[in-house]
Amino acid sequence: MKSTGDEKNLPAPVFYRVGVWMSEKKSKKFNQSEFDSQCRSHGLDLVQIDLERPLEDQGEFALILHKLTDVIAKGNAGDEPSKHIIAAFEDYLRAHPDVVVVDPLEQILLLLDRTRTYSLISGSKLGREDVLCTPSFVEFTSTEQAENVAKMKAAGVTFPIICKPTVAHGSRMAHQMALIFNEESLGDVSPPCVAQTFVNHDAVLYKLYVVGDKWECVERPSLKNFYPGDHKTIFFDSHSVSKADSDCLLNKLDVEDQGRQVLKPCQEKLQKIVLTVRETLGMGLFGVDIVVNNQNGRYAIVDINAFPGYDGVSDFPSILCQYMLDQINLKQRRSSSLAISNRGATTEEREHQSASTSSETSGQQKSEAVSASPSMDEIMSGLSMDTCQEDSGIDTGDSSDEKKDRKPIVLNRIFRRFNTKGTSSPASINLPSIAPHLPPPV
Numbered sequence: 001m002k003s004t005g006d007e008k009n010l011p012a013p014v015f016y017r018v019g020v021w022m023s024e025k026k027s028k029k030f031n032q033s034e035f036d037s038q039c040r041s042h043g044l045d046l047v048q049i050d051l052e053r054p055l056e057d058q059g060e061f062a063l064i065l066h067k068l069t070d071v072i073a074k075g076n077a078g079d080e081p082s083k084h085i086i087a088a089f090e091d092y093l094r095a096h097p098d099v100v101v102v103d104p105l106e107q108i109l110l111l112l113d114r115t116r117t118y119s120l121i122s123g124s125k126l127g128r129e130d131v132l133c134t135p136s137f138v139e140f141t142s143t144e145q146a147e148n149v150a151k152m153k154a155a156g157v158t159f160p161i162i163c164k165p166t167v168a169h170g171s172r173m174a175h176q177m178a179l180i181f182n183e184e185s186l187g188d189v190s191p192p193c194v195a196q197t198f199v200n201h202d203a204v205l206y207k208l209y210v211v212g213d214k215w216e217c218v219e220r221p222s223l224k225n226f227y228p229g230d231h232k233t234i235f236f237d238s239h240s241v242s243k244a245d246s247d248c249l250l251n252k253l254d255v256e257d258q259g260r261q262v263l264k265p266c267q268e269k270l271q272k273i274v275l276t277v278r279e280t281l282g283m284g285l286f287g288v289d290i291v292v293n294n295q296n297g298r299y300a301i302v303d304i305n306a307f308p309g310y311d312g313v314s315d316f317p318s319i320l321c322q323y324m325l326d327q328i329n330l331k332q333r334r335s336s337s338l339a340i341s342n343r344g345a346t347t348e349e350r351e352h353q354s355a356s357t358s359s360e361t362s363g364q365q366k367s368e369a370v371s372a373s374p375s376m377d378e379i380m381s382g383l384s385m386d387t388c389q390e391d392s393g394i395d396t397g398d399s400s401d402e403k404k405d406r407k408p409i410v411l412n413r414i415f416r417r418f419n420t421k422g423t424s425s426p427a428s429i430n431l432p433s434i435a436p437h438l439p440p441p442v
Helices: 024-029 032-041 069-076 080-095 105-111 114-122 145-155 183-188 267-281 316-343 347-366 376-381
Strands: 016-021 044-048 063-066 100-102 137-140 161-165 176-180 193-197 204-211 214-221 234-237 285-292 299-306
Touching: 016 316, 032 044, 032 316, 044 316, 063 316, 069 080, 069 105, 080 105, 100 316, 105 114, 105 267, 105 299, 114 137, 114 193, 114 267, 114 299, 137 145, 145 183, 176 183, 204 267, 204 316, 214 267, 267 285, 267 299
Parallel strands: 016 044, 016 063, 063 100
Antiparallel strands: 137 193, 161 176, 161 193, 176 234, 204 214, 204 285, 285 299
């Protein structure tokens, strides 16, 4: 992967202070020395945030980069220390509206509950596509067999099903899955959980890693093909079956499934998925897991992760630094534009401001839907429970546990950029970067 810029030709950078918080597990996966070096070359002064101390005492920040998903999930589950941390974090952001947050907490919440996530995507325009959709799903809240069978029939969910905990983050249990083949085995469910129809995809998963307006596709192992029948429930950890070097029995295709040509995804369709999910979630750092139905070629979104591991994306530190710098600059330009508008600008000021923001304004006019983020209530009130009945999938979770020396198959080595015609090119961009935490353009 190539760098997004030629650092040797850059002018002396103006340093912006960036606060960073990640869990110890996430931090270990990061190549910290390379990340620090890239931050300096991009004019970013990296500061590790201590959540046990008031943020006000840790200085001013231009941007905060975080992976607070587990803390938020624990707080929602009633953990008092986590609730205190999130409340203090939100108080700080309210007192400092000029701080850019990657990504906003209200957007992260959409990915903590699998039922919400799947409903949101199935209610988007992807849910109306002939070749792109989310698997049929239903939430189980009890172990009552008759009740769960009725729910499955109403939602169009068929065996085999994959059951996933409703809470997608916060503990190792979030990635403990069960593959159930018949009604008699429904007593094996552990509610609350989401049941999805399993789609056969020849043990191949495609992970789409997104950073703002760029994305990359990486191929991973996945579950082999399964069929309904009188089989015992299979329990497994979704992390272990989708690691880059996974070599377990669940990844091994049966003899009758071997030799079949694996359906490869279309790059234009992948780009459409990434763009739509980005607009729907209002996020800049996320991953999307895709499988391709081996019977009809339809694409199924089986998981979405906030700030995933980006394993296999060689230039990720540089790409991330450039994205953060772009978000800071965008915020400052909008703040400057707002200040000029509020005080009554001179002709020269207006002309200067117009020249400096013309490119972003042009992009916003082409895609007004991504210029601002709706509230949580507005998003959730528009959710549809419609799903595609033919497709299904398996949740694979974040790749944060994977080792840095694994070498997954990277389908498109150069990060692609979006454009409005549905094609992709490493050298062009017509859409604005997502920044839901920013005010709308003025």
